[in-house]
Amino acid sequence: MSDKLVVKNLKKTFGKREVLKDINFTVKEGEFLSILGPSGCGKTTILRILMGLETQTAGEIHKDGEEISKLVPAARKMGFVFQNYALFENMTVLGNVEYALKKRKELKKDAREIAEKMLDIVGLSEHKNRKPHKLSGGQQQRVAIARTLALNPDIILFDEPMSALDVDTRMTLRAELKELQKKFGTTMIYITHDQEEAFAMSDRIMVMNEGIIHQIDTPKNIIDNPADEYVERFVIKNIKMKIDSLIQFVDTDKE
Ligand SMILES: Nc1ncnc2c1ncn2[C@@H]1O[C@H](COP(=O)(O)OP(=O)(O)OP(=O)(O)O)[C@@H](O)[C@H]1O
Numbered sequence: 001m002s003d004k005l006v007v008k009n010l011k012k013t014f015g016k017r018e019v020l021k022d023i024n025f026t027v028k029e030g031e032f033l034s035i036l037g038p039s040g041c042g043k044t045t046i047l048r049i050l051m052g053l054e055t056q057t058a059g060e061i062h063k064d065g066e067e068i069s070k071l072v073p074a075a076r077k078m079g080f081v082f083q084n085y086a087l088f089e090n091m092t093v094l095g096n097v098e099y100a101l102k103k104r105k106e107l108k109k110d111a112r113e114i115a116e117k118m119l120d121i122v123g124l125s126e127h128k129n130r131k132p133h134k135l136s137g138g139q140q141q142r143v144a145i146a147r148t149l150a151l152n153p154d155i156i157l158f159d160e161p162m163s164a165l166d167v168d169t170r171m172t173l174r175a176e177l178k179e180l181q182k183k184f185g186t187t188m189i190y191i192t193h194d195q196e197e198a199f200a201m202s203d204r205i206m207v208m209n210e211g212i213i214h215q216i217d218t219p220k221n222i223i224d225n226p227a228d229e230y231v232e233r234f235v236i237k238n239i240k241m242k243i244d245s246l247i248q249f250v251d252t253d254k255e
């Protein structure tokens with residue numbers, strides 16, 4: 001698989017605080033990469049820099065072999081899904097998905113058709129004329145995902161998209177999102193505090209602390225060969241008891 005995204009020597013300081021210290025990683029085409037790490041370690045900052053909402057202090061970002069670090073957010077062809085859906089409350093579900101499509105010259109003509117199709121794919125066709133607040137949290141997040149996928153971004157960045165949802169909804173949405181990723185082959189970077197979620201969904205996991213990447217590896221390798229004591233403590237201890245069944249799931253998923 002070719003490299004989709006290459007991040008080189010990324011640094012970010014806020015005032016005197018060094019929030020990201022020489023971050024280097026590569027994401028393959030079609031890969032699902034999760035980012036795990038304690039609160040304040042710099043996860044969201046990485047995503048905001050990738051999106052172009054924040055400027056790095058140093059370093060480069062390459063997508064499909066091209067430097068994109070200086071491009072405005074809209075030119076980076078990245079989609080985002082956040083915890084708080086960020087849907088337009090005054091528009092219907094269909095309107096929400098259609099909105100961004102209509103703003104794209106090349107997609108405008110087919111906006112309705114694409115929006116309808118995406119809502120069908122996420123199972124929300126029957127709710128398309130409702131306002132977002134009439135939907136459950138899980139349904140609203142499906143709208144947000146449909147809206148993002150509809151624009152056919154090169155990469156989708158997720159920042160704790162499930163953290164406001166109950167456990168059952170998370171489990172369902174987890175499986176649905178993996179299906180969508182297979183169907184569309186979209187490269188995804190996914191921040192979560194839920195280690196089970198990361199281990200169940202990811203091709204690789206990045207384990208961070210205090211602006212440093214401690215390990216970036218497959219779920220299995222992280223379990224079998226934690227890079228250092230931090231990874232051992234942060235990940236393994238938390239998840240060891242549940243891991244046998246999960247590894248089975250991850251392995252079957254790959255075939
Ligand atoms: N605009 C800003 N100005 C100053 N400091 C900031 C700014 N944005 C983030 N920070 C600081 O940078 C550090 C990393 O923040 P970031 O939001 O990336 O953490 P995170 O890993 O996403 O945490 P969480 O899991 O709580 O969401 C934190 O100490 C935060 O206070």
Ligand SMILES: [Mg+2]
Pocket residue numbers: 043044045159
């Ligand atoms: Mg964050």
